[in-house]
Amino acid sequence: AAGIALVGCGDDDDDDQTQAVAQQQQQQQQDQPQAAAQQQQDQPQQAQTAEQAADQAEQQEQAAAQQDAAQQQQQQQAATAQAQQELEAPPIGGELKISDTSDLASFDGFLTFGYKAFLHGHNCYPMLTQFSNNPGQSSIDFQPELWLAESYEQPDDVTWLFNIKENAVWEDREPVNGRNVTAADVAFSFEEERYGGYPNRGAIQPSLVGVDAPDDRTVRFDLNGPLAPFLLYLGHHAGPYVMPPELLVDELSRQTMISAGPFLLDEYEPGSRVIYKRNPNYFDAPKPYADSLVINFIGDNSAIAAAFLSGELNTTWFGVAPPIVEELENGIPGATWEYQPSLVIGGVFPDLALEPFNDPRVRQAMSVAIDRDAILTVGGALERGQWSTALPPLAGWWVDPKEDDALGEFYRYNPEKAMQLLDAAGVDGLDGVPFHTTTAYGPIFAEQSQVVQANLLQVGISVDLVVNEPTVHYSTIFNGSNTGVIGHTLSVASIEPDEALRNVFIPDSPRSPIPNGELMGEDQQMLDLLNAQRTEGDVETRRKLLYDLQLHIANQMYSVPWVNPPISQVARPELSGVQFIQTFAPSPSLEDMWFNDL
Numbered sequence: 001a002a003g004i005a006l007v008g009c010g011d012d013d014d015d016d017q018t019q020a021v022a023q024q025q026q027q028q029q030q031d032q033p034q035a036a037a038q039q040q041q042d043q044p045q046q047a048q049t050a051e052q053a054a055d056q057a058e059q060q061e062q063a064a065a066q067q068d069a070a071q072q073q074q075q076q077q078a079a080t081a082q083a084q085q086e087l088e089a090p091p092i093g094g095e096l097k098i099s100d101t102s103d104l105a106s107f108d109g110f111l112t113f114g115y116k117a118f119l120h121g122h123n124c125y126p127m128l129t130q131f132s133n134n135p136g137q138s139s140i141d142f143q144p145e146l147w148l149a150e151s152y153e154q155p156d157d158v159t160w161l162f163n164i165k166e167n168a169v170w171e172d173r174e175p176v177n178g179r180n181v182t183a184a185d186v187a188f189s190f191e192e193e194r195y196g197g198y199p200n201r202g203a204i205q206p207s208l209v210g211v212d213a214p215d216d217r218t219v220r221f222d223l224n225g226p227l228a229p230f231l232l233y234l235g236h237h238a239g240p241y242v243m244p245p246e247l248l249v250d251e252l253s254r255q256t257m258i259s260a261g262p263f264l265l266d267e268y269e270p271g272s273r274v275i276y277k278r279n280p281n282y283f284d285a286p287k288p289y290a291d292s293l294v295i296n297f298i299g300d301n302s303a304i305a306a307a308f309l310s311g312e313l314n315t316t317w318f319g320v321a322p323p324i325v326e327e328l329e330n331g332i333p334g335a336t337w338e339y340q341p342s343l344v345i346g347g348v349f350p351d352l353a354l355e356p357f358n359d360p361r362v363r364q365a366m367s368v369a370i371d372r373d374a375i376l377t378v379g380g381a382l383e384r385g386q387w388s389t390a391l392p393p394l395a396g397w398w399v400d401p402k403e404d405d406a407l408g409e410f411y412r413y414n415p416e417k418a419m420q421l422l423d424a425a426g427v428d429g430l431d432g433v434p435f436h437t438t439t440a441y442g443p444i445f446a447e448q449s450q451v452v453q454a455n456l457l458q459v460g461i462s463v464d465l466v467v468n469e470p471t472v473h474y475s476t477i478f479n480g481s482n483t484g485v486i487g488h489t490l491s492v493a494s495i496e497p498d499e500a501l502r503n504v505f506i507p508d509s510p511r512s513p514i515p516n517g518e519l520m521g522e523d524q525q526m527l528d529l530l531n532a533q534r535t536e537g538d539v540e541t542r543r544k545l546l547y548d549l550q551l552h553i554a555n556q557m558y559s560v561p562w563v564n565p566p567i568s569q570v571a572r573p574e575l576s577g578v579q580f581i582q583t584f585a586p587s588p589s590l591e592d593m594w595f596n597d598l
Contacts, residue, residue: 090576090594091596092286092290093290093598094289094595095291095292095294096575096590096593097294097296098295099295099296099304099313100119100295100296100297101298102297102299103297104116104120106255107254107256107265109238109239109241110194110198110240111253113200113238118237118585120274121241121585122237122241122585122586122587123262123587124261125239125241125259126147127147127239127240127241127242128146128162128235128242129144129146129147129149131495131581131583133592134579138340139581139582140340140341142232144231147284148165148181148242148260150163157537158209158226159222160221161219164183165181165283166180168260169181169281170258171258175247176244176246178281180216182213183216183218184245185244185245187211187213187219188245189239189242190204190208190211190221190240194240195240198239198240200236200238202499202510202511203238204234207225207227208222208223209224228535228536229498232496236495236499237585238584238585242260243258246258259279260282260283262278262284262590263277263279263288263292263293264277264278271297273295274294276292277292278290278291278292288587289591289593289595290590290594302324305320305327305328308331308332314572314574315571316571317590318567318569318582318583319566319567320569321442322379322381322565322566322568323444332573334573336570336575336578337568339384339566339567340566341385341564342564343393343493343495343564343582344490344564345388346490346491347489347560347561347562348370348452348559349487349488349514349559350362350363350366351485351486351515351516352514352520353483354483354516356425356426356427356430357486358519359425361422361424362421364421364555365417365418366418366456367410367561368409368410368412368414368418369418369461370452371413371455372411372562374451375452376563376565378448378451381563381566385563387400387411387561387564388562388563388564389550389561390501390550391500391550392494394494394496397546398550399547399550401554406551407550407554411554415455415459418459419459419460422459422460422461430461432463432464433461434463435453436468437449437468437488437489438477439467440469449488450465463486478513480513480515480516483515484515487513487515491504491513493583498530501553502530504559505517505520505526505530507520508521514558517558526552526556533545567582571593574595574597575593575595576594577592
């Protein structure tokens with residue numbers, strides 16, 4: 001039975017398989033037309049896909065070929081540009097001649113602080129940064145660029161790391177013998193023992209925690225907070241300059257300089273001139289282009305004019321005096337000129353503790369009693385001169401009081417308003433107030449002091465003019481140490497609003513001309529604004545803070561701001577590469593100039 005059953009089951013399977021095969025064949029027959037149709041339908045798509053793939057491959061090949069061609073073209077252009085540059089490279093040679101009014105006391109700006117030391121020191125002593133002088137850049141638009149530093153990193157707001165250029169070397173003579181400039185040389189310039197007593201310490205030192213040299217080429221600065229103008233301050237024309245510590249032994253730095261900069265000190269003729277020669281090992285070679293630089297000591301304007309007209313002087317480093325500008329404009333056809341307002345801060349500085357000048361209304365009255373345009377006219381500078389606020393005319397930061405109504409009310413000539421302010425302060429005339437001026441800035445400044453004297457008398461303030469010799473002036477009025485008087489002085493040329501403000505309005509500033517200026521320490525609003533603008537990294541926010549400061553200080557009138565006549569820079573037509581910088585340390589400008597008639 002079992003066998004029968006098995007056979008029976010097998011017969012059923014055969015039938016099922018036969019039926020399944022038949023159904024499958026039938027289905028295949030039915031599917032064949034559809035498959036054929038689908039195949040016909042897919043063929044164009046497949047062909048299109050293949051065509052697209054071929055196109056893509058061709059495009060990739062073309063792109064690769066174009067890239068190769070572009071690279072070859074760039075290489076050819078670079079080679080051509082290099083060859084062209086070599087053909088057009090400025091010629092090296094010639095004697096570049098400038099002048100200063102008198103001899104210098106010392107070659108070391110640390111030991112004898114003053115612009116004369118900077119004028120000479122910047123030729124030999126480098127700094128991590130310097131002022132850029134790109135084509136078309138205004139001479140008063142101060143922007144930092146790397147100089148001794150090759151690169152820098154800023155891991156956070158208070159840490160700066162600088163890498164020194166490997167090819168920076170001191171000149172090959174005793175006691176340095178051509179060794180490399182090191183990070184330790186830089187750190188030495190900022191050590192507390194040296195930098196702490198430096199007159200320009202106010203730029204960086206209040207923010208400085210420490211400087212060290214982790215290795216020969218790395219300098220690390222640690223600050224106590226953000227410092228917006230830090231890079232610019234590292235290249236400040238008042239230093240500190242990087243000097244080899246060996247030169248400080250027995251104060252040798254007073255008498256000579258050892259260079260790692262564009263020029264080498266060659267010869268010093270006391271009372272006559274200083275001669276520099278081109279440094280062949282300068283790390284920014286092929287600069288400088290002049291073979292030598294001569295700084296002549298010429299104090300008389302007529303002698304300066306004659307030297308320019310004869311070619312004995314080629315260019316200026318800080319402008320020519322207003323009385324000889326027109327003569328040189330007419331006498332040197334084809335010369336290069338630039339006119340920008342002076343950035344020297346100056347003004348009338350009453351003793352803040354002296355009654356009634358301790359009242360802001362009296363100081364405001366003095367300001368609107370002074371005819372600033374008349375003062376500019378005395379110097380022949382009305383057309384190109386400007387009015388200061390608490391700031392000199394620094395591009396982008398200073399606000400012109402002639403155009404801003406809120407500021408203008410404190411500066412526009414208005415004797416009637418001055419009388420009203422004096423009346424409100426209970427002042428009915430003043431007599432015999434000492435008004436100190438000086439011969440240090442030339443006859444024009446002394447004449448301008450007389451204009452101020454007449455302006456003040458017009459509103460009932462009678463002042464006695466006292467004219468001081470330069471040595472007396474710089475030791476008393478210039479630094480605000482002579483109390484009980486009104487001082488009339490120029491102060492310092494500023495490259496940055498923070499510098500301009502802190503030099504004058506920080507209560508303990510050693511460079512402020514304001515007698516009893518420590519009383520400004522009671523003005524917390526001003527101090528807060530001063531600190532805020534110094535640390536603010538956003539330009540627009542900082543610009544608003546600086547406007548608020550100019551307005552606040554105008555309202556308090558701790559100093560009565562002065563005027564800014566133009567600085568007239570000139571280069572004779574034999575010079576090319578002329579790009580002026582209004583600075584006490586002009587070597588970035590001088591090293592870029594070359595003689596086009598070699």
